[in-house]
Amino acid sequence: MVTSHDVARLAGVSQPTVSRALRDSGKVSEETKRRVRQAAKALGYVPSETGRALSSGRTRRIGLLLTDLENQFYPHVIAPMHHELEAYGYQLVLQTETTDTATVAERLISNGLDGVLLATTTVDSVVPVRLRDRGVPFVYFNRTADAMEADSATVDPVPGLSEVAREIAALGHRRVGAIFGPRNTSTALQRETALRDALDEQGLAIGSAATHRGPFDFDTGYEGAQRLLGRDPRPTVIVCGNDVVALGALNAAKDLGVAVPDDVSMVGFDDLPAAAWPLVRLTTVAFDLDAMARKAANLLVRRVEAEEPQPYEHAVFGTHLVRRGTLAAAG
Template identity: 50%
Template sequence: MAITSHDVARLAGVSQPTVSRALRDDPRVSRATREKVRRAAALLEYVPSEAGRTLSTRATRRVGVIVTDLTNPFYPHVVAPLHDELERLGYRMMLVTERSDEAVAEERLLDQSLDGVVLATATTDSRLPALLERRGTPHVFLNRDTGRPGDFASVVDNEGGGRLVARELVPLGHRRFAGVFGAANTTTGRARELGFRLALADAGIGLPEDRVARGPFAYETGYEALPALLAAADPPTAVFCGNDVVAIGVLNAALAAGVKVPDDLTVVGFDDLPMAAWEVFRLTTVRHGLGELARQAARLLVRRIGGEVDRAGERLVLPTEFVPRATHAPAR
């Protein structure tokens, strides 16, 4: 016979409603009673019913995480710490991996089966955030947001990171730059490009459009963009890439073209994924805290679910740092 909360109540010498409240950490139950109930539950190996808890509290303790680009190596490195932090906070994570926000079926997110949603691959033109807002579903942005006031987001200082790259490379004598940036409908792509351009402008250096490529944060974007950039009459001596995956595509295209990195071409990425430090790449890049980016998104969402945040929105911004490795050098 299955162990029930009534069995726990008899062993602990309390009422069944007290057991339910104690296991939810209800502050109306004293600490001593909560500990007594937990000891009784542990002795009986009692597992609370999620269905029963949902009926009594109207909370599912489940959070949906939307990732539309699971093939990108960036996302496994944030999904794992996000899962762990949500679990620590008492929530289960459900990963939704449709090809686009628009492909996410409404009934999977908006049927009140989730307490909140993390949007990890949002674009500036996505309709999903507004839909969630209208339905009253708490949500936060992870890594990318919409760029509009009122967002609840855990993001990186992308503009500052772009500035760092230019400020490191200009003193090395580089004057002919190229950029292989992210898609124009992503705040990460826009902000990294903007910071890079602004810091170059401070040094009196322009970035012509014929030395710029934009596309998904994917290996193919870098690999396919570099040949055209190298074919210019005055090819670049340095390329800033929208992320490490794009930069690895550029590195491989340079190798295929017989271009030596960093002797002939400096290549810089963004994110400092673990593989960026592999000996095969030793990629110079911009670092931020991948794990903390995810953990603070989890904490922000739980605070929003609990009604503990300002309705005006909240953006948590992680700092960046330049990480010198083997793919940058003075201009020749």
């Protein structure tokens, strides 16, 4: 039987530090936490909380609820969540959503999950309400719902989009287009508000004719760019709701023979790996997606293992502009 003393020895720290590190205490450095987790994993150490949890009937399974597995965003989220949960002895169970959210909630509840990571929540989602009713802990990842407070790991789009607006103004753009995400997601709403406010500060605005809106997917970007680039006069820059949308928009421009950034500039949001490809070189807004995914998993483990009520924690991750090749001076 491996004990926390064995982990302490391997990690080169004291036994109390092992406990604190595995509880993700703020008193332990990130580097030490990493070392302790690696040691725990290498030894197959199961913390005593786990022992208590097992005897209390927990399943050690955490659900990840999402809609669109083929959206390139989610694969990059699944791996860090998985690794974080694994370090605490939990399994990740994938759940894909259907249209009937009450049914989805019932299925989650009947699956006996210890908790659920909600990654594709809409502002009016029923699932959080049902989970709370039934006492199933959950954490919002990236998106939140209005009705129900919970622990959350989200992005603050303001710093990154303020940089975008300043850059757009400095490069002499006057006709700004935008392809926004769906109005029933907190991320789309926050990004739209942040962009409009930041452009306003620069004396710029997005005309209603230069606005397109749709799901956060490739087709929205492709169709949106086709529409906006077909207008006369067309926008000189298009800001996209996320990178997947921007990839659709860049490909539409390619099909239309509209040169990026010579004829039109484009900006994304998320900084997915494909944004950095030499073939793409997308200027975009970045944040620490890996840390955010791990944080969401970590918040949920703490919530699941808490022995008494705790205040909700809202971890907010900052954003910044990543300059690549798709934002240049207005033509």
